[in-house]
Amino acid sequence: MKLSKTNRTIKYILAIVAAFLFLFPLYVIINNSLKPFADVRVSEMWVLARSPSSEGFSKAFKALRQNLINSFILVIPVSLLSVLFGSIIGFIFAKVRFKYSKVLFFLVIFGMFIPYQSILIPLVRTLNRVGLYGKLEGLIVTHTIYGLPISSLMFRNYYAKIPDELVEAGMIDGLQLVGVFRQVVVPISLPTMVVVLIWQFTSVWNDFLFAVTLTQNPLIQPVTVALQNLAGTQVIEWNAQMAGALIAAVPTLLVYIFLGKYFIQGLLSGSVKG
Amino acid sequence: MYCSQKDKRLAVIMLIPFLAVLFLFVYGFIFWSVRVSFSAWDSILPDMTWVGLRNYQELMGSLRFKTDILNTIYFTIFFIAICIIGGFILSYLLFVNLKGEGFFRTVYLFPLSLSFVVTGVLWRWIFNPEVGLNALLRTFGFKAEFGWFTSTYSIAGFNVALIALIIGASWQYLGYTMAMFLAGLRGIDDQLIESAQIDGAGEWAIITRIILPIIKPITFSAMIVLGHISLKIFDLAYAMTGKGPRFVTDFPGLFMFETTFRGNHYAEGAAISIVMLLLVAIVIVPYLASSLKED
Numbered sequence: 029m030k031l032s033k034t035n036r037t038i039k040y041i042l043a044i045v046a047a048f049l050f051l052f053p054l055y056v057i058i059n060n061s062l063k064p065f066a067d068v069r070v071s072e073m074w075v076l077a078r079s080p081s082s083e084g085f086s087k088a089f090k091a092l093r094q095n096l097i098n099s100f101i102l103v104i105p106v107s108l109l110s111v112l113f114g115s116i117i118g119f120i121f122a123k124v125r126f127k128y129s130k131v132l133f134f135l136v137i138f139g140m141f142i143p144y145q146s147i148l149i150p151l152v153r154t155l156n157r158v159g160l161y162g163k164l165e166g167l168i169v170t171h172t173i174y175g176l177p178i179s180s181l182m183f184r185n186y187y188a189k190i191p192d193e194l195v196e197a198g199m200i201d202g203l204q205l206v207g208v209f210r211q212v213v214v215p216i217s218l219p220t221m222v223v224v225l226i227w228q229f230t231s232v233w234n235d236f237l238f239a240v241t242l243t244q245n246p247l248i249q250p251v252t253v254a255l256q257n258l259a260g261t262q263v264i265e266w267n268a269q270m271a272g273a274l275i276a277a278v279p280t281l282l283v284y285i286f287l288g289k290y291f292i293q294g295l296l297s298g299s300v301k302g
Numbered sequence: 303m304y305c306s307q308k309d310k311r312l313a314v315i316m317l318i319p320f321l322a323v324l325f326l327f328v329y330g331f332i333f334w335s336v337r338v339s340f341s342a343w344d345s346i347l348p349d350m351t352w353v354g355l356r357n358y359q360e361l362m363g364s365l366r367f368k369t370d371i372l373n374t375i376y377f378t379i380f381f382i383a384i385c386i387i388g389g390f391i392l393s394y395l396l397f398v399n400l401k402g403e404g405f406f407r408t409v410y411l412f413p414l415s416l417s418f419v420v421t422g423v424l425w426r427w428i429f430n431p432e433v434g435l436n437a438l439l440r441t442f443g444f445k446a447e448f449g450w451f452t453s454t455y456s457i458a459g460f461n462v463a464l465i466a467l468i469i470g471a472s473w474q475y476l477g478y479t480m481a482m483f484l485a486g487l488r489g490i491d492d493q494l495i496e497s498a499q500i501d502g503a504g505e506w507a508i509i510t511r512i513i514l515p516i517i518k519p520i521t522f523s524a525m526i527v528l529g530h531i532s533l534k535i536f537d538l539a540y541a542m543t544g545k546g547p548r549f550v551t552d553f554p555g556l557f558m559f560e561t562t563f564r565g566n567h568y569a570e571g572a573a574i575s576i577v578m579l580l581l582v583a584i585v586i587v588p589y590l591a592s593s594l595k596e597d
Contacts, residue, residue, distance in 0.1 A: 036398075039395050043392075046406075050409050050410055072433075073433045074441070124314075126310055130594065134594055137590060137594070141582060143575065145559065146335050146579040148558075148562070148575065149338055149562060149571065173323060204308075204309060234419075236418060237555075240540075252537075269423060270424075270427070276417065
């Protein structure tokens with residue numbers, strides 16, 4: 029759109045002020061992570077770190093190391109399973125018409141909007157019964173199941189855009205539905221696979237409710253819970269708290285910075301319509 | 303799409319195990335929670351004695367729950383208003399092709415990739431009445447004694463302590479509405495705007511007469527998504543403030559978690575969760591039904 033010069037200047041100023049508001053918390057967190065404990069005094073939070081030190085980081089890293097590993101052990105299988113299951117479910121709902129398919133799909137999708145508090149008590153009882161409560165495996169199962177709606181939705185929206193002729197052509201070539209899925213559909217699904225992969229990676233990494241409810245042992249808790257424990261105690265120095273928050277944020281931040289395009293695609297497909 | 307009967311049957315058979323597990327974990331568990339909410343289960347040991355609506359009646363009479371509902375209403379209103387208005391302004395700034403658009407977009411969106419726990423830790427320090435913004439204001443000579451999330455002051459039922467949480471949540475979610483609006487704006491035909499400009503329409507007229515009507519459905523979707531997020535809010539409040547003095551920063555999600563898993567009042571916790579579910583369903587079901595019907 030063409031704009032006058034002064035008009036454009038005002039917009040630049042607005043955009044820069046907004047950018048400043050988004051970034052200043054980042055300044056606070058990085059700046060204070062770098063301060064040695066001796067510098068962490070009451071009024072000094074806003075003052076630039078004079079003698080940057082790795083004290084906060086090494087303390088936070090020591091406290092969170094195992095939990096970072098736990099989070100990776102949790103997030104990787106969940107993301108991969110979400111891609112596998114989501115693509116199968118999404119494909120069937122997008123391309124096969126059967127009785128009640130719309131109602132069933134509605135019921136699937138509703139599962140991603142429920143407040144998880146409403147299933148938490150039965151979930152704890154069930155995982156307890158099958159011996160998965162308090163274990164990372166239990167969290168993996170939980171996240172994989174409750175991730176099915178969003179993963180299926182993302183794939184369904186993508187497959188709905190593939191022309192039917194492409195799938196039918198595969199069938200005329202003598203393939204069955206499974207063969208078409210494997211040899212025709214899967215090879216062109218890569219972009220959506222990446223979207224689902226990083227979407228699930230980010231949301232499972234960032235989850236707190238399931239993690240705090242289903243794991244009690246500090247040695248197997250994911251990093252979000254450990255960070256909350258680290259920060260929840262008042263005695264701990266806040267250089268270590270800030271460093272801990274930064275460490276916990278780095279994996280998802282890296283995903284965002286390097287795969288931002290796919291991240292935004294995932295974000296936009298959360299609003300149901302394809 | 304054409305599909306043989308054999309293939310169709312195979313597809314349905316493949317779907318069954320997935321749907322069975324998912325529906326058990328969603329609808330089976332919801333049903334189970336509903337049953338718990340009608341029970342007398344009030345300690346570690348389950349007690350499924352039927353007590354009817356007693357837990358709900360007690361909940362409606364509880365001061366904490368009333369405060370939670372009021373907090374949720376105010377939080378939702380401000381959170382949605384800020385994200386919609388702010389998100390639109392940001393998307394418009396990027397839409398008019400400023401240089402460095404990629405940089406601005408990255409900056410506005412990055413908080414979305416963070417966990418609410420990270421956001422909570424961060425903003426708890428920024429709003430800390432001793433060392434946070436107050437300390438900064440004091441170095442500039444202001445008196446700055448506002449208690450932020452520790453304040454118990456309220457105006458017409460609005461606990462001002464919520465301001466800190468509203469700012470933290472909006473900081474994280476403004477990028478979401480920005481991205482939604484930007485996608486909508488990019489879909490507008492350039493010629494539509496150009497011909498309006500040739501006809502002498504000013505920028506304001508273009509915004510109000512062309513752009514806003516086109517992005518109205520996006521605004522609606524965004525409101526639904528943000529609304530259901532704020533009805534479920536838990537992590538941010540847990541990490542940033544906790545329930546606060548006199549529940550000034552409490553929410554149903556937090557109340558449910560503490561009641562159930564810290565206090566072992568399972569039946570009451572289940573009742574809270576079912577109220578939450580109903581609130582979310584009122585918002586989501588009509589939206590979901592209409593958007594799936596359109597396909």
